[in-house]
Every structure is written in C-alpha cells, then in structure tokens.
Amino acid sequence: MAEVKFxxxxxxxLPNDAKFCPGCGIATKKSYRPGVGYYLLVAVLLIGCIFAYGLMSYNTMTPQERAHFNAKDNAQACWDEYHDKVNDPRMSKQELGIIYGACKLLDERAKNR
Ligand SMILES: [Zn+2]
Structure with a gap:
C-alpha cells in the first residue's frame, strides 16, 4: 500500500498525491519542487529567442544573403550559448541538458534543409 504522509x-x-493539506491548506513539499515544465519553458524561450533573432536578420538581408542563410546559424548560436552556460555555476545539470537537447534539435533541422 501507499505510504501515509503527514x-x-x-x-x-495527507492523501498520497495531495498538493495541499486538507486540514490547514498549506502546500505540501511536492508542489515546491520545480518541475520539468519550468526547465522546458526556459528551453522554449531560448529557442524562441534564437528563431526570432534569425528571422529579424533574415528580413534585413539582400536576396544573395538570404540564399546563404540557413539553419546552421541558429544551431551555432545555440552552441555558443550552451558553451557560455557550461561555465556558469548557477546553471543546473538538468538545465544544461535541456539546452544541449535544444541545440541538438537545431542541428537536426540544419541537416534536414
Ligand atoms: Zn496541514
């Protein structure tokens, strides 16, 4: 049987998966833990910024420059960011892992063009 929590x-x-105590209403420890959703949000924002930046430069390019533009630039920008973050002691391994995953994704996109 499930363990009883207090x-x-x-x-x-407390019920096993309670987010709040039914007695006093205080949030249980479980809800204090930052979920994977938080780190995914960071990754999505990062990718969003990179794509927005890419789009902005794309709009100011001449047709010749546009011909040279490809997803490799986005992937490279991501890896630059990743290498910066690797040396940042405030970054957790989980956060770095997600940024690494995002860069891998951009790499894949670059290869598929
Ligand atoms: Zn309580």
Missing part, C-alpha cells in the same frame, strides 16, 4: 504544519495525514 502535514509538516498541522500533522494531519
């Missing part, structure tokens, strides 16, 4: 504030028993 509220850290009022000591009442």
């Amino acid at each position: 509220c850290t504030k009022c000591g009442g028993s």
Whole structure:
C-alpha cells in the first residue's frame, strides 16, 4: 500500500498525491519542487529567442544573403550559448541538458534543409 504522509504544519495525514493539506491548506513539499515544465519553458524561450533573432536578420538581408542563410546559424548560436552556460555555476545539470537537447534539435533541422 501507499505510504501515509503527514502535514509538516498541522500533522494531519495527507492523501498520497495531495498538493495541499486538507486540514490547514498549506502546500505540501511536492508542489515546491520545480518541475520539468519550468526547465522546458526556459528551453522554449531560448529557442524562441534564437528563431526570432534569425528571422529579424533574415528580413534585413539582400536576396544573395538570404540564399546563404540557413539553419546552421541558429544551431551555432545555440552552441555558443550552451558553451557560455557550461561555465556558469548557477546553471543546473538538468538545465544544461535541456539546452544541449535544444541545440541538438537545431542541428537536426540544419541537416534536414
Ligand atoms: Zn496541514
């Protein structure tokens, strides 16, 4: 059977997957943990910025320059960012892993053009 958990504030028993104590309403420890969703959001924002930057430069390019433009630039910008973050002690391994995954994705896109 599932283990019984107790509220850290009022000591009442908690349903196994409770986000809040039914007795006093305090958030259980589970909801304090930053979820994978947070890190995914960081990755999505990062990719969004890179694509927005790519699009902006694309709009100011001459037709010749546009012919040379490809997804490799986005992938390279991502790897540059990743190498910066690797040396940043505030970054967690999980965050770095997701940025690494995002760069891999951009690499794949570059190859498929
Ligand atoms: Zn409680």
